[in-house]
Every structure is written in C-alpha cells, then in structure tokens.
Amino acid sequence: MNNLAKWYSYLGIAVLLFSLSGCSNSISLFSEQAYQQDITLKVESLALMNKADEPFKSHEKEVTELNKNLDEAYEYAKGRPENDITTLQWKIMISPDRHLLGGFLKRWKDKSSLSPFFIKEARDQVSRAFDTIIELESGKMKPGEVK
Amino acid sequence: MIHFNDFLNTLKKNLGELAKEYGSQYKDAIIKDGTDFALQTHVKLDEWLQMVVKGQLTKDDLEYLLEGQKDLMRMETLKNTGLAIAQKDKLQRAMLETVAGSIFKMVP
Numbered sequence: 001m002n003n004l005a006k007w008y009s010y011l012g013i014a015v016l017l018f019s020l021s022g023c024s025n026s027i028s029l030f031s032e033q034a035y036q037q038d039i040t041l042k043v044e045s046l047a048l049m050n051k052a053d054e055p056f057k058s059h060e061k062e063v064t065e066l067n068k069n070l071d072e073a074y075e076y077a078k079g080r081p082e083n084d085i086t087t088l089q090w091k092i093m094i095s096p097d098r099h100l101l102g103g104f105l106k107r108w109k110d111k112s113s114l115s116p117f118f119i120k121e122a123r124d125q126v127s128r129a130f131d132t133i134i135e136l137e138s139g140k141m142k143p144g145e146v147k
Numbered sequence: 148m149i150h151f152n153d154f155l156n157t158l159k160k161n162l163g164e165l166a167k168e169y170g171s172q173y174k175d176a177i178i179k180d181g182t183d184f185a186l187q188t189h190v191k192l193d194e195w196l197q198m199v200v201k202g203q204l205t206k207d208d209l210e211y212l213l214e215g216q217k218d219l220m221r222m223e224t225l226k227n228t229g230l231a232i233a234q235k236d237k238l239q240r241a242m243l244e245t246v247a248g249s250i251f252k253m254v255p
Contacts, residue, residue, distance in 0.1 A: 026232050026235075026236060027229055027232045027233050027236060085225050085228060085229040085232075086229065088225060089222055089225050089226070092218050092221060092222060092225075093222070098214075098218050099211055099212075099214035099215035099217070099218050100215060100218050100219070100222075103211070103214075103215070103218075107211065115203065115204065115205075115208065117198055117203045117204055118204060118208045118211075118212070121191075121195070121204075121212050122211075122212065122215060125212070125215045125216065125218075125219050128219055128222075128223075129218070129219055129222045132219075132222040132223055132225065132226040133222075133226075135226055135230070136225070136226045136229045136230060136233075139229070139230045139233050139234075140229075140233050141233060141236055141237055141240070145237065145240075
C-alpha cells in the first residue's frame with residue numbers, strides 16, 4: 001500500500017469512529033436553559049403549593065400561569081433530541097391523572113382547599129420529584145466535554 | 148386498611164416492567180433503588196397511618212400520597228437510568244477519542 005492509500009485508510013477509520021461516537025450518544029447533552037427552567041419552576045411550584053390551604057378560586061390565576069410554564073418546560077424537553085427520559089419525568093410531574101404536581105393542582109381545584117399536613121407531605125414529594133429532574137440534567141454530558 | 152406488603156408487591160411488579168423497558172444492564176440499579184424506596188415508604192406509611200388515626204389526614208389523602216410515592220419512585224428510577232446512560236456515553240466517547248487519537252499519532 002502506498003503512503004496516500006495508508007493515509008486515506010487511517011482517515012476513514014477516524015471518520016468512522018467519530019461517526020459512531022455521535023450515534024452512541026443515547027441521552028441528550030446538558031442544557032443550561034433547561035437546568036435554570038427546572039430550578040425556577042421548582043421554586044414557583046412549591047411556593048404556590050404552600051397556599052393550597054386557602055380557597056383555590058383565590059389563586060386560580062396563579063395556577064393557570066404555573067400550568068402554562070410547566071407545559072412550556074414539557075414541550076421544551078420533548079423537543080430536545082434523545083431526551084425521552086427527561087420528557088417522561090415531566091409527563092409524570094405535570095399529568096393531572098398522576099399524583100405529583102399536576103395531580104396536586106387538580107386535587108386543590110376539586111376540593112377547593114387542602115389540609116396543612118397533606119400539603120406538607122405532597123410538597124415534599126413534589127420537591128423530591130423536581131430534584132430528580134434537576135439531578136439528571138446536571139449529570140448529563142456538558143457541551144464542553146464533547147470534542 | 149392498606150397493607151404494606153400489597154404495596155410492596157405492586158412496586159416489585161412495576162420495577163420488573165421498568166427493568167424490561169430499559170434493558171437488563173440496569174436491572175440491579177433499578178431493583179436496589181426500588182428496595183431503598185420501599186424501606187423509606189414503610190417509615191412514611193407508619194407516620195401517615197398515625198395521622199389518619201389522629202384525624203389529620205383522610206383515608207383518601209393517604210391513598211393519594213401512596214400513589215404519589217409510586218410516581219416518585221418512578222422519577223427516581225428514571226433519573227438513575229438516565230445518569231447510568233450519561234456515564235456510559237461519557238466513557239464511550241472518551242474511549243473512541245483515545246482510539247482515534249492513537250490512530251492519528253501513527254499517521255506519518
């Protein structure tokens with residue numbers, strides 16, 4: 001094999017390896033925007049949950065606004081490539097048929113107000129659920145780590 | 148009356164389904180998470196049952212919170228699965244870069 005042929009074969013292997021590296025990335029890269037959004041929504045959600053011992057009607061506007069922001073976070077997660085796990089986490093978090101934030105807000109609306117002990121326990125669950133989303137995002141590969 | 152063993156059996160069933168969904172390589176992590184979670188839930192369940200007796204929590208609220216614990220367990224498991232995949236991605240990329248770097252060093 002002459003030198004030029006050798007050079008092309010080395011180049012071919014290298015290109016193939018880098019292509020494979022790209023294909024094997026099976027979870028999205030870290031997103032600073034998503035991370036900040038997660039933290040902001042956690043703070044806003046827990047603050048609003050604290051008011052659930054008051055009539056829902058007095059806070060309906062805030063709940064509508066929070067739901068809009070939660071939907072945006074879900075859609076943003078859904079739109080990112082290879083982000084199925086985080087998207088599923090958001091789905092569980094906001095679904096009114098589940099028993100985390102979406103379920104809590106529906107229950108508040110249905111019952112008008114909730115008991116302080118129930119709020120405290122449900123709030124702990126939602127807080128921990130947000131942490132799972134935040135911890136997963138911060139554990140993803142940072143764009144700077146991809147050469 | 149809610150029995151902890153019934154709850155545990157439901158959790159185990161869900162864990163088995165989850166392990167199938169994400170591949171056998173994550174099975175051990177999924178089962179460990181589930182076991183840890185079940186133990187934590189046991190402590191919570193005792194506390195909640197006492198609050199039901201004291202009238203500070205309705206039976207309906209208790210059932211809701213138990214469902215919440217199951218959703219939370221699913222969130223924890225998803226997080227750990229995602230972190231395991233992220234670690235695998237990092238290792239794979241570092242390995243490929245090392246191989247590619249070695250090839251380039253051989254090029255005259």
